[in-house]
Amino acid sequence: MPQKTIKTTTCGKLYLAGEYAILTPNQVAIIKDIPIYMTAQVSPSKDFQLSSDMFDYSVDLSDDDHYALIQESVKTMASYLKLQNKTLAPFSLQITGKMEKDGKKIGIGSSGSVTVLTLKALSLFYQLKLSKEELFKLAVYTLLKRGDNGSMGDIACIVYETLIYYRSFDRHRVKNWLLEMTLQELLEKDWGFTIKPVKTNLSFTFLVGWTKQPSISSQMIKKVQASISSSFLSTSKKEVDDLYVALETGHKEKTKKSLSTLGQLLEDLHPSIYSPQLRALKNATYQLDAVAKSSGAGGGDCGIALVFDDRSRLEIIKRWEQENISLLYQEKVRGLHDK
Ligand code: PMV
Ligand code: MG
DSSP, X not given: OOOOOEEEEEEEEEEEEOTTGGGSTTOEEEEEEEEEEEEEEEEEOSSOEEEETTSSSEEOSSOOSTTHHHHHHHHHHHHHHHHTTXXXXXXXXXXXXXXXXXXXXXXXXXXXXXXXXXXXXXXXXXXXXXXXXXXXXHHHHHHHHTTOOSOSHHHHHHHHTSOXXXXXXXHHHHHHHHHHXXXXXXXXXXXXXXXXXXXXXXXXXXXXXXXXXXXXXXXXXXXXXXXXXXXXXXXXXXXXXXXXXXXXXXXXXXXXXXXXXXXXXXXXXXTTTSOHHHHHHHHTXXXXXXXXXXXXXXXXXXXXXXXXXHHXXXXXXXXXXXXXXXXXXXXXXXXXXXX
């Protein structure tokens, strides 16, 4: 039986490009890790105990609506342990780090991150060596069972903990496989996704502006889904691929062009994506050496900016403040060959 207490974390994430398109199989997106973390601690215990600072009570393994995602992740781990001829020894799991500010969600996490966190923590507790791909598949398996309607790009980024290029797989096909195959077979099967780290060769400051208006992605998806056309998909794919090359080759003008085209594409996709604040967040780059767009589902939450000089950086932050958009996070990204 495992004896040691372990502690681990998962990061936040934000979409740079490819939102909504990525819901369709074989589309692509670029998603950035955000180093704001959730933490899990697992200790040996006589009985199973699950607690999260999201709720003011703890549970065991008997079904609870609030803890359903964590409990489903524990079930996935139990099935995985069975494959290794191991059993689910009792533990106490504590999750902290709500990714909130002033009681409002900040939109860099996702309901899915708790699944990755639970699986990652339990794999350490039971001393299993999960590859990143296995952790991704186990998390997706758990979320598909719960009927999640997302592209799983968030999960890919949270598992790899870096800026990634993600090509999505056919979730309906994998969902059918869940009914027909064992977990072992599922893990061995090629699902048809690509996840690769992006090696940036461009230097810029990455800014995150928070609108303080919470938005729920699953609801946004339901609203927007019917507007996704094949021309939206082909333009999005081309621009995300161009953006990937521009970042890897350190091409500033191409990076700016692709990001602003992708932002416009989202703005034209559905009126609910660019809330007045997200429009203001984007327009704050006017006549500056920078590009900005909404991030993720839109309708609130966050937007991002890539800024190429310090005067522009300070000016954008000031303009955002005037629009009641707060700077949530900033990071200096250095191109690999940059000094
Ligand atoms: O708002 P976020 O960060 O949860 O991103 C949602 C991105 C969508 O493409 C709209 C949905 C998805 O699951 O990919
Ligand atoms: Mg969001």
